[in-house]
Amino acid sequence: MKKGKLGYLFIAPATIHLLVFAIFPMVFSVFLSLFRWNLLTSERTFLGLANYTYAFGDPLFWNALWNSTKYALLSVPLGMAAGLLVAILVNQKLRGVTLFRTLYYIPAISSGVAISILWIYIYMPETGLINSVLGLLHINNKTDFLKNESLAMYALVFMSIWVGLGPRMVLFLSGLIGIPQSLYEAAELDGAGKLRSFWNVTLPMLIPTTFFVMITSTIGALQVFTPVYIMTQGGPNEKTDMVGYHIYVEAWSKFLIGIASAKSFVLLAVIVLVSILQFKILKNQLEGYSTT
Amino acid sequence: MKKLLSYVTMTALAVFLMAPFVWMVLVSLQPSKAPIPTLDHLVPTQPAWSNYKLVLFDQPNLPVMRFFMNSLFVTLSVVIGQLFVSSLAAYGFARMRFAGRDLIFYVFLGSLMFSGPVTQLPVYLLVRSLGWLDTYAALIVPGVSSAFSVFLLRQAFMGIPIELDEAARIDGAGEFRIYSRIVLPLSGAALATCSAFSFFAVWTDFFWPLLSTNTSSMRTLEVGLSVFKTSYGSTNWPLEMTATVLVMIPLLVAFLFSQRYFTKGIMIGSIK
Numbered sequence: 068m069k070k071g072k073l074g075y076l077f078i079a080p081a082t083i084h085l086l087v088f089a090i091f092p093m094v095f096s097v098f099l100s101l102f103r104w105n106l107l108t109s110e111r112t113f114l115g116l117a118n119y120t121y122a123f124g125d126p127l128f129w130n131a132l133w134n135s136t137k138y139a140l141l142s143v144p145l146g147m148a149a150g151l152l153v154a155i156l157v158n159q160k161l162r163g164v165t166l167f168r169t170l171y172y173i174p175a176i177s178s179g180v181a182i183s184i185l186w187i188y189i190y191m192p193e194t195g196l197i198n199s200v201l202g203l204l205h206i207n208n209k210t211d212f213l214k215n216e217s218l219a220m221y222a223l224v225f226m227s228i229w230v231g232l233g234p235r236m237v238l239f240l241s242g243l244i245g246i247p248q249s250l251y252e253a254a255e256l257d258g259a260g261k262l263r264s265f266w267n268v269t270l271p272m273l274i275p276t277t278f279f280v281m282i283t284s285t286i287g288a289l290q291v292f293t294p295v296y297i298m299t300q301g302g303p304n305e306k307t308d309m310v311g312y313h314i315y316v317e318a319w320s321k322f323l324i325g326i327a328s329a330k331s332f333v334l335l336a337v338i339v340l341v342s343i344l345q346f347k348i349l350k351n352q353l354e355g356y357s358t359t
Numbered sequence: 360m361k362k363l364l365s366y367v368t369m370t371a372l373a374v375f376l377m378a379p380f381v382w383m384v385l386v387s388l389q390p391s392k393a394p395i396p397t398l399d400h401l402v403p404t405q406p407a408w409s410n411y412k413l414v415l416f417d418q419p420n421l422p423v424m425r426f427f428m429n430s431l432f433v434t435l436s437v438v439i440g441q442l443f444v445s446s447l448a449a450y451g452f453a454r455m456r457f458a459g460r461d462l463i464f465y466v467f468l469g470s471l472m473f474s475g476p477v478t479q480l481p482v483y484l485l486v487r488s489l490g491w492l493d494t495y496a497a498l499i500v501p502g503v504s505s506a507f508s509v510f511l512l513r514q515a516f517m518g519i520p521i522e523l524d525e526a527a528r529i530d531g532a533g534e535f536r537i538y539s540r541i542v543l544p545l546s547g548a549a550l551a552t553c554s555a556f557s558f559f560a561v562w563t564d565f566f567w568p569l570l571s572t573n574t575s576s577m578r579t580l581e582v583g584l585s586v587f588k589t590s591y592g593s594t595n596w597p598l599e600m601t602a603t604v605l606v607m608i609p610l611l612v613a614f615l616f617s618q619r620y621f622t623k624g625i626m627i628g629s630i631k
Contacts, residue, residue, distance in 0.1 A: 071455075077447050078452065085470060092485065093474055096478065157369065167372075171376055178603075179581070181584060186379070203398065324484075334476045
């Protein structure tokens with residue numbers, strides 16, 4: 068490997084880009100969060116930490132944090148379970164199985180706006196797909212899922228499972244393919260049944276994959292924006308107002324960019340803490356297996 | 360028996376995942392302004408193909424062709440820029456040695472995971488103070504390098520035997536020559552994977568083009584579609600679905616050509 072200063076030249080364009088469009092903005096965002104700063108008039112007054120105290124005293128922000136937590140706690144485990152089950156299903160040597168894998172991936176490469184518009188239709192009260200199919204089964208249901216306070220959140224969660232199925236399936240599939248066949252043979256020799264070898268071979272061997280899926284899904288879920296913006300605008304009655312959308316409204320409808328910056332740092336702190344926590348859990352899990 | 364059960368399950372799942380798309384196509388062929396059809400009237404007796412001409416060419420306030428060209432130009436520029444800038448950096452990180460290399464690489468990785476929520480506002484202010492709002496520069500420049508591509512390509516470059524570099528160096532090749540004549544040609548699949556990922560990420564990006572553009576001549580398809588929704592809303596589902604189909608077609612075509620790189624990239628990404 069070549070030593071010297073030439074390496075800096077190779078990484079220079081990407082590093083300068085990173086400094087200008089990621090590192091400097093992060094630092095500048097700290098600065099922004101310390102001011103009362105209006106996006107339109109560019110008026111600014113130094114406030115110190117007042118934006119943060121305001122954020123922590125704002126019931127709507129707490130509501131958004133709670134909704135995001137609920138969304139992540141529901142959509143991540145359910146989405147992972149669905150992805151794993153489908154991965155096992157398509158990990159069989161069957162004719163045409165690759166076609167199914169391709170089909171399952173399509174929602175994930177689709178436009179987020181298009182998907183959100185389609186799901187508005189699926190959830191409509193009269194002619195929506197769900198209620199129409201129920202009608203065929205002679206179940207007369209007129210629920211307006213997205214305008215129902217107790218159902219709107221679950222409607223968004225359900226849609227996120229549908230969209231994220233393909234990538235999660237592919238990740239678990241690569242994990243499943245990586246498990247040596249000999250482990251299953253050994254388990255069989257020891258008299259383990261199908262269920263037991265799933266529990267004692269498949270799941271432990273999938274821990275690294277699971278960790279990767281969990282951490283990326285959680286980061287994504289905590290920042291969800293497009294479906295909220297297109298489908299519910301945080302409603303009904305702020306029941307689907309999640310942090311990503313809440314901050315968007317603060318910055319781009321109310322033009323309060325100091326407060327928006329402070330709130331986005333709170334979101335960042337939550338994301339970092341949750342990631343560290345998940346990493347700790349993974350480490351414990353892996354150690355648990357290496358000692359037995 | 361088990362085989363049959365698998366096929367039934369897989370087909371049911373495919374129906375569940377594809378049904379909204381089938382519905383989208385069928386509604387786009389209903390006469391303009393028709394109400395949403397019930398399931399038994401979903402297949403149009405006379406498909407209204409004219410909807411497509413109407414949406415593509417006859418909407419002066421919503422120039423869909425223009426949106427399309429904007430998306431195409433912006434996406435291709437970002438993909439090409441990203442391939443060049445990120446592969447150069449990946450070469451440096453994977454195959455050269457210099458003080459602070461690993462530390463700088465970790466900064467790239469960290470920004471990949473954690474910079475998302477806090478950078479949008481400052482980047483907007485930066486772009487605004489440069490006078491780039493509502494220009495192609497605003498849509499392209501912030502995307503021409505990506506920490507994700509750097510990471511992905513570094514992983515791929517590290518897999519190429521280092522002996523090749525050494526042999527080339529003995530023959531008198533410089534670093535840039537090794538990068539362009541040995542490492543890049545051997546990394547076709549990884550470069551394709553990167554292009555596929557950035558293509559879909561940029562084409563379907565919604566948040567940034569929504570913020571950084573405000574006239575309809577600068578909108579991309581994705582933002583244009585959301586404008587379509589607000590101008591037609593629930594009043595004209597057939598035309599709205601026509602627009603949605605038009606947004607989806609390029610994505611599907613691109614996906615069919617690139618899908619094997621897609622699955623590969625996801626797997627590279629997961630071996631952190």
